[in-house]
Amino acid sequence: MLRLATSPPARPSCRWPRARLRRGGRTAISRSVTDAPASRTLSAPDLYDRALAVADQGRPEEAEGLLRTALKVGQTPAMLVTLGVLLEQQRRFDEARAVFRAAVAVAPDEPRLNLPLAINLLRAGKYDEGLRLYEHREVKITAAMSGRPQLPYPEWTGGPVGSLLVLPEQGLGDEMMFNRYVPLLKARGIEVTLLCRPQLARLFAPLGVRLMPLGPKVDVPRCEAWTLAASLPLQFGTTASTVPDPAYLAGGAGGSGIGFVGAGSPGHTSNGIRSIPEDLIAEVRGWPGVVGLQPEEIGGVDFEGARQVIEGLELVLTVDTAVAHLAGAMGKPCWVMLAYACDWRWGERGPHSAWYPAARLFRQPRPGDWASVLAAVKAALAAEGIGQP
Structure with a gap:
């Protein structure tokens, strides 16, 4: 057995944008900048700071104007990436893509600038370029282990191997989403060792691979190669038309009742945007046939326990959380309520996604408009006779 270690991420060669704009929180900006009188001539950094503050107050159009003014004074990758994010928040995805490409051109030696472009391309279904650039993502295997693994055998590139170590990264939902490739690896005759978070171990046991739950210290066997789970789509040459079937766990249609999740983990960077306000969550919980699927509502079980609960339901109704991925991996009918961006x-x-084509998507018609989403869901439930008394 080998002790798993990682290499720390490379230090950026340029100033990385502090403008991964906070969603649901206000970036700390100097009051002297945000409250500066209109008559004062602001420098490009001042305009940038003011744009961040305005964006965090939910005024992306105004922030865009400030940023475009700043870019006329002095162009930096941080400003360009921030502008691209603001455009994406307004669903102006093609414009954002051009801006992200400009950011990469300004600092071609900074690989992390490829990540916003990669995500934009993946959202558009442009997987050939998007998956390749997605390899520039920051890798986080556990809270204490970041960076790409350092092992005495090579990273897999998709060629023939007899044994393969598959490592998790990102969130629990990501593990469930990308592990759809595990049965495809087995079909190639590859002996798979799958690392996973402990709360997913029982869920993945039926995959019939060597399963190793992660702990404080991680020992792994010798294999011919290793891969990160989120790199499997690239290694399989995935396109928008060849995304594998998401249903690889026991489940499927049938059952009664509607399982509901209205909020995600509070620690998630986008939780303030993806979660429904408490008053509207309370309203949905009062609908006929609705049962809560939050951990505290189903006895604090692991994800196999959650799968067993969901198996008995007719429908899962959820925001963008791990439960959406679990329902998708089960083939359980699932309606996903999504933020504007x-x-x-x-x-x-x-109304559909290439990754979960059977899921029905309900998108906000404008930023923060959950009331319209819930009205559309309620009408659809009535039309299909789901959850009716």
């Missing part, structure tokens, strides 16, 4: 895997628009 949502995660890349749900696509730019429309």
Whole structure:
């Protein structure tokens, strides 16, 4: 057995944008900048800071104007990436893509600038370029282990191997989403060792691979190669038309009742945007046939326990959380309620996603408008006779 270690991420060669704009929180900006009188001539950094503050107050159009003014004074990758993010928040995805490409051109030696472009391309279904650039993402295997693994055998590039170590990264939902490739690895005759978070171990046991739950210290076996789970789509040459079937766990249609999740983990960077306000959550919980699927509502069980609960339901109704991925991996009918500018895997628009084609997507018609989403869901439930008394 080998002790798993990682290499720390490379230090950026340029100033990385502090403008991964906070969603649901206000960036700390100097009051002297945000409250500066209109008559004062602001420098490009001042305009940038003011744009961040205005964006965090939910005024992306005004922030865009400030940023475009700043860019006329002095162009930096940080400003360009921030502008691209603001455009994406307004669903102006094509414009954002051009801006992200400009940011890469300004600092070609900074690989992390490829990540916003990669996510934009993936959202648009442009997987050939998007998956390749997605390899520039920051890798986080556990809270204490970041960076790409350092092992005495090579990273897999998709060629023939007899044994393969698959490592998790990102969130619990990501593990469930990308592990759809594990059965495809087995079909190639590859002996798979799958690392996973402890709360997913029982869920993945039926995959019939060597399963190793992560702990404080991680020992792994010798294999011919290793891969990160989120790199499997690239290694399989995935396109928008060849995304594998998401249903690889026991489940499927049938059952009664509606399982509901209205909020995600409070620690998630986008939780303030993807979660429904408490008063509206309370309203949905009062609908006929609705049962809560939050951990505290189903006895604090692991994800196999959650799968067993969901198996008995007719429908899962959820915001963008791990439960959406669990329902998708089960083939359980699932309706996903999405923020105006949502995660890349749900696509730019429309009622379906290439990654979960059977899921029905309900998108906000404007930023923060959950009331319209719930009205559309309620009408659809009535039309299909789901959850009716």
